[in-house]
Amino acid sequence: MGIKLFIILIFMSLGLDARPISYSGGSTIMASSDNMKKTIYYHYSPSYKYSIGVENIKNKYFDESYSYARFTYLINRKNSQNSQRNLYFQSGISSKGLSEYFYGVHGDWETRRLFVGFGLKKTEKEIQDYLEQYYQIGVAPYLGDYGDLHTWIMLKSKKNSLENNWATYPVLKFFKGNTLIEIGYHKKTNWDVHIMYRF
Amino acid sequence: MKKLLLLSIFTSVTWAENPHEHMHHSHEGHLHEQLVDGKKLEVDPVRFDKFVMGLENSQIAVVNVQGMVCDFCARGIEKTFKKDKHVKKIDVDLSKGKVLIAYNNSQEIKFDDIKEKILINGQNAIDMTIINL
Numbered sequence: 001m002g003i004k005l006f007i008i009l010i011f012m013s014l015g016l017d018a019r020p021i022s023y024s025g026g027s028t029i030m031a032s033s034d035n036m037k038k039t040i041y042y043h044y045s046p047s048y049k050y051s052i053g054v055e056n057i058k059n060k061y062f063d064e065s066y067s068y069a070r071f072t073y074l075i076n077r078k079n080s081q082n083s084q085r086n087l088y089f090q091s092g093i094s095s096k097g098l099s100e101y102f103y104g105v106h107g108d109w110e111t112r113r114l115f116v117g118f119g120l121k122k123t124e125k126e127i128q129d130y131l132e133q134y135y136q137i138g139v140a141p142y143l144g145d146y147g148d149l150h151t152w153i154m155l156k157s158k159k160n161s162l163e164n165n166w167a168t169y170p171v172l173k174f175f176k177g178n179t180l181i182e183i184g185y186h187k188k189t190n191w192d193v194h195i196m197y198r199f
Numbered sequence: 200m201k202k203l204l205l206l207s208i209f210t211s212v213t214w215a216e217n218p219h220e221h222m223h224h225s226h227e228g229h230l231h232e233q234l235v236d237g238k239k240l241e242v243d244p245v246r247f248d249k250f251v252m253g254l255e256n257s258q259i260a261v262v263n264v265q266g267m268v269c270d271f272c273a274r275g276i277e278k279t280f281k282k283d284k285h286v287k288k289i290d291v292d293l294s295k296g297k298v299l300i301a302y303n304n305s306q307e308i309k310f311d312d313i314k315e316k317i318l319i320n321g322q323n324a325i326d327m328t329i330i331n332l
Binding site for chain 1: 265266268269270271272273274275276278279290291292293294296318319320321322323
């Protein structure tokens with residue numbers, strides 16, 4: 001049952017951009033799924049300041065598939081004893097041509113107990129441009145030790161200009177070791193799932 | 200108010216009954232909690248004892264790290280130090296924001312090297328204490 005669920009989640013594809021850059025020399029593979037698209041994204045980080053990668057997208061809204069060559073850059077990071085704050089720039093060029101691309105920013109601030117994040121992403125397409133945005137807050141119900149299963153209870157609010165309405169729903173985030181899973185559900189947008197493995 | 204008073208008494212008694220869980224641990228062969236210069240070393244003593252168990256002829260670098268707020272972000276630190284052949288063992292203490300690294304006694308520990316290794320993971324090492332076992 002556990003393996004089945006895991007496989008189902010992997011192929012449900014995603015929509016979040018948590019941890020867009022790994023440590024120097026690190027690779028990350030992630031899959032996401034929501035009501036608008038399914039994606040599989042691999043990126044490599046030559047430095048903790050940027051990552052390059054390829055993302056394959058099955059766009060449910062336009063009923064088409066394509067890939068992006070992606071670049072993410074850490075604009076600013078503030079480390080303190082009990083918190084970390086990040087601001088990232090993200091961009092991608094579509095396999096369908098140079099006229100189709102996206103760009104945006106996303107940021108987060110977190111302690112071991114609290115998390116706040118946001119993202120804005122503008123996608124230019126020949127058919128129709130659109131803007132995606134999300135805001136997310138979370139709390140860790142317990143503070144796990146290094147290597148434990150960590151859990152976050154979050155609230156996410158997102159809007160895609162193609163649909164032009166906000167959806168706010170609970171999200172559960174779990175991570176242990178190099179694996180992270182986020183699962184959210186809203187009756188209108190259905191499942192919002194994000195799975196990540198870092199190596 | 201009475202309830203609060205009773206709760207305080209109960210909490211005090213519970214703490215007093217188990218002081219060893221918090222304060223007492225083996226001091227044989229190593230030094231912690233307070234360094235010879237009087238500086239307080241903020242390392243969980245139970246964790247430290249567990250870490251040094253079985254280690255001989257070693258020195259421990261206790262590194263204070265900023266920005267190490269989650270397990271997922273600290274993974275790279277462990278991976279980076281494990282690639283260093285001079286490192287015998289590593290532990291990440293998220294609650295104290297510390298990384299414990301065990302080296303051979305003969306190894307010269309350079310803080311700049313450790314800082315660089317922490318930085319490539321995206322965090323900042325701000326100070327280090329070396330404890331000889």
